[in-house]
Every structure is written in structure tokens, then in C-alpha cells.
Amino acid sequence: MPLDFVKLQQSHTGLYLAKTVQLIVEKFRLKDKICGIVTDNASNNQTMIDQIKTYRWPRFKGETQWVRCFAHILNLIAQVILRPFGSHKRKKDTFTNDKDVESDEDEPKDPDDQIRLVSAEYEEDEDDDDDNDGLINNESMLAALVTSERHIKTFELV
Structure with missing residues (x-):
């Protein structure tokens, strides 16, 4: 009390x-x-x-x-x-006009579409890996993140 x-x-x-x-x-x-x-x-x-x-x-x-x-x-x-994965809130970034930086227009607005995009890219990577006999490692797929720089990174959970 x-x-x-x-x-x-x-x-x-x-x-x-x-x-x-x-x-x-x-x-x-x-x-x-x-x-x-x-x-x-x-x-x-x-x-x-x-x-x-x-x-x-x-x-x-x-x-x-x-x-x-x-x-x-x-x-x-x-x-x-969760700290290594970044904040779930997106900060307003000030990007330079470099050609390497993707615009927000290229990124799907719907979170489900973003998940499908990450899943599809992960499945393509899995096709090249024969160790898992074509199975998708769900833990690795869940750990695929869009970082604050808006680049997709995959972290392997062991």
C-alpha cells in the first residue's frame, strides 16, 4: 500500500x-x-x-x-x-538525397504486406540452403527485421 x-x-x-x-x-x-x-x-x-x-x-x-x-x-x-532489434516506433529520419536510400513510397503501407515481403525474401534464401531440406526456420523468419535505415536484415536464432 x-x-x-x-x-x-x-x-x-x-x-x-x-x-x-x-x-x-x-x-x-x-x-x-x-x-x-x-x-x-x-x-x-x-x-x-x-x-x-x-x-x-x-x-x-x-x-x-x-x-x-x-x-x-x-x-x-x-x-x-529487444534493444538490438530497434524501437517499434519509427523516428523521423532526415535522409540525404543519396540514390542508395529507398523512399517511403517503395515500402508497403500495410504491415501484413511488409511481413509477406520479408517472408518471400526469406523463402528465396531458404531455397539455396540444403541443410534444412527446404523447410523454413520460423524462428529465423520471425527475427527478420526492418531496421531504422529501412533495410531488411535477418538474424539467425540458434
Whole structure:
């Protein structure tokens, strides 16, 4: 249950966070009721938990009662995994008038057509590869991407 919303005025160091938590706990007179703290797994939170342990609250014993939010950690993992593939939002790029750069008019507007285009190009590449006996590796096809430069790249998942 959230107790208070505090605008932090300094860098989010572990010691500053611990002091802020201590002030909130004292404000609501909850020192004897805190038996766990939920955060993400950032290193400053580790420092905060270590510092709060030194306050010797009756029911809070430190790291064994520190719960790391799995949903936030899973989100961070997914972001790291997806980072090499670029953002799903297309940024406005300023291209030079080079002949190598394709125009937006060459690219299909419908996402299904873009997928078919990638699939068709992948199937042509697969015909040359006898190792898979003509089967399309779905994982590789799913990893075919249109990068921010609007060039198609295929990443092989092993």
C-alpha cells in the first residue's frame, strides 16, 4: 500500500533513498510494522536496504525481507533482449538525397504486406540452403527485421 508520494530533490543514491524511507516511516509511525520492502533490483536499492537494516526496525531484518518486483525485472529483461532489434516506433529520419536510400513510397503501407515481403525474401534464401531440406526456420523468419535505415536484415536464432 503506498504511504506517501515524495518528490526526490537529489540524486537517487541508496543512502538518500533510505533516509527518505526513514522519514516517511517515522511520519506515519510505522517502524514496528514494516516487515518487507518491494523495489526493483537496481544497485541503489541494495544500498538502501543495507542502510535501512542499520536502523534496526523491530520486524525488518534486511535483505531477506527485500522483495524484488518480478514484473519490473521481466520488463527490463525484455527491453535488453529487444534493444538490438530497434524501437517499434519509427523516428523521423532526415535522409540525404543519396540514390542508395529507398523512399517511403517503395515500402508497403500495410504491415501484413511488409511481413509477406520479408517472408518471400526469406523463402528465396531458404531455397539455396540444403541443410534444412527446404523447410523454413520460423524462428529465423520471425527475427527478420526492418531496421531504422529501412533495410531488411535477418538474424539467425540458434
